[in-house]
Amino acid sequence: MDVSDILAALKERALWTEARKIIVRAGLQAGQGWPRTLDRYAGADVPQNEADDLASGLAEHVLSGEKALxxxxLEDGELNALREYATEQVVEVSPFSEAFPCLIDGGGAAGNNESVLCASYDDDDGIFLVYSGIK
Known part of the structure; x- marks a missing residue:
């Protein structure tokens, strides 16, 4: 599978030192910096499991990497209401949800300045709602 789009999105969102760890954890070989890594995988066919691991690492970085928190x-009632709200949310098919965790093609042509729910994760750590928009 071609991972160029995943690497391009990772480059836009993560510092090289963090991105390198994600790339290596996915079983891929990082070059010496972004230019060599991007050149190495431009049009290259990598195993699906490594591509999936890279995409998963990118999604994890989107959820928890380099964030201001x-x-x-919250009171118990407020927390329960928030959890209920989060579980009721439905991710609509949109250019954002189809592209996630990668960058959206076309940028400004994809929509207005409003944030759109593009992914929802429910795991042992909690419920994550991921919104995306055009800057």
Whole structure:
């Protein structure tokens, strides 16, 4: 599978030091910096499991990498209402949801400045709603 789009999205979202770890964890070989790594995999066919691992690493970085966080103290009722809201959300098919975790082709032509729900994850750590938009 061609991983050029995944690497391009990773390049836009992560510092090289972090991206290199994601690339290596996926079983791929990182070059010396972005130019050599991108050249190495331009049009290359990599095993599906390695491509999936790279995409998974990118998605994980989108969810938790290099974020500014603010924590809130919530009452039990507020927390339950928030969880209920999150579980009810449905990811509609859109250019954003189809592209996630990669970058969207066409940029500004994809929509207006509003954020769109593009992915939802429910795992042991909680429920994650991922929104995307055009900057």
């Amino acid at each position: 603010r924590f809130y103290q």
